[in-house]
Amino acid sequence: MHFKDIQRVPGDPILGLIEAYANDTNPAKFDLGVGVYKDSQGLTTIPRAVKLAEQRLADTQLTKTYIGGHGEPRFGALLSEMVLGTDSPLLAARRVGATQTPGGTGALRLVGEFIAQCLPGKGIWLSDPTWPIHESIFNKVGLKVSHYPYVGADNRLNIEGMLDTLRQVPEGDVVLLHACCHNPTGFDLSHEQWQQVLEIVRSRNLLPLIDFAYQGFGDGLEQDAWAVRLFAAALPELLITSSCSKNFGLYRERTGALIVTAGDAEKLADVRSQLANIARNLWSNPPDHGAAVVAEILGDAELKSLWVEEVEEMRQRIAQLRIGLVEALTPLGLGERFAHIARQRGMFSYTGISDEQVARLRHEHSVYMVNAGRANIAGIDASRLDQLAQAIAAVCKG
Structure with a gap:
C-alpha cells in the first residue's frame, strides 16, 4: 500500500465557500466570498470584446503548435x-x-x-x-x-x-x-x-x-x-x-x-x-x-476601444456598489463605521466585520464572505443593498 500514510489536507477556505453557497437553499443568499466580478444579474459573463476576439481567432488561427x-x-x-x-x-x-x-x-x-x-x-x-x-x-x-x-x-x-x-x-x-x-x-x-x-x-x-x-x-x-x-x-x-x-x-x-x-x-x-x-x-x-x-x-483599435469601455463599466459598477452600501447602512446608524468601504478600491473590502459576525451572517442571513471580514464588493446585488445592510446591522448591532 503505497498511499497508506498520505493524510488529507484541509480544503481552501475560499473554495469551501463556493460549495457552502451552492448548497444553501435560501433564494435571498449573497455570495461575497469568491473573487470574481459579477454583473447586475449576478453572472460572471464573458466581455463582448473577448467574444469577438475569440470568433476572429476561430476563423483565422492556423495552428496549435x-x-x-x-x-x-x-x-x-x-x-x-x-x-x-x-x-x-x-x-x-x-x-x-x-x-x-x-x-x-x-x-x-x-x-x-x-x-x-x-x-x-x-x-x-x-x-x-x-x-x-x-x-x-x-x-x-x-x-x-x-x-x-x-x-x-x-x-x-x-x-x-x-x-x-x-x-x-x-x-x-x-x-x-x-x-x-x-x-x-x-x-x-x-x-x-x-x-x-x-x-x-x-x-x-x-x-x-x-x-x-x-x-x-x-x-x-x-x-x-x-x-x-x-x-x-x-x-x-x-x-x-x-x-x-x-x-x-x-x-x-x-x-x-x-x-x-x-x-x-x-x-x-x-x-x-x-x-x-x-x-x-x-x-x-x-x-x-x-x-x-x-x-x-x-x-486592434476597435476591439481595444470596446474592451476599455467594458472595463470602465465594471470599475464604475464596483465604485457605485461601495457608495451604495455605505448609503444603505447610514439610516441604520452604521454609515460612519463603514465609511471606509467607499474609500477603498477594487473588488475587495476589509469591512471590519469580525470572524464571529461573519459566521452569524452566514448562518443567520445566508451572507457568505471570507473570515476576517473580507467581502467581494463586486458580488453584491445592487437591487438588494438594503437587505444586505439590514443583515449587517443585525449582527453588528445585535
Missing part, C-alpha cells in the same frame, strides 16, 4: 505597453521583457523560483495582511517570508508602521507591493505614500516585486499603473506580475505574465534565459488561448 517558453511575443509586447505605457523609454531601450505564465498565480510561482534559484539569500517581505497564496507560494519555493504592517486591528492603513519596517528590511531583500486594489483589504497608498515607499526601496537597495492583478478596477487603466510606472522610471530593476483574469474576464484561461525590467538589454537577456529555463521545468509552454485573445484585443 508550441509558442515557446516566453509565450506569444505579441502578447508580451502589448501587455508590457499596457502596464508601462506605450511611451515608456524602457521599451525603446529594450530593457523590458515579458514571460507569459498560467495566470497571475503562475507569474508569482515563476518569480518565486527565480528569486530562490538566481538571487540566493534574499528574503521576501509581504504586507500584513496579503493574499494568502502569496504566503504559500513563496514558502513552497523555500524563501524566507517576512511581513511589514499594512492594515492593523483598527482596520486602517498603517502607513507609518509600513514605512518604519521597510526602513529596517535587510539590504537587497525583495519587497512585494500591490499596485492597486490591495487584496484583501481594498486600502491603497496615495501618490505621496508611494513616493515615500520608493525612496526607502531605493535607499535600502531593495528589489520591488509589484503584483498587478487588477489594472482598471481601481481608478482606471492608466491611473492604476501610476505606481508601477513610477518605480520603473526610477529604478534600474523591477519585477511585475500581471494578470488578465479580472479585467479581461479570462479566469479559467489562466492568462498572465512576469514582466522584468533590467539595467540594459544584455542583462535582460541573461535574466530571461533563466526564466525560460525555470518555466521549462514548471509548465514547459504556457497556455495560448487567453493570451491570443488579449493580443487580438490590444492589437
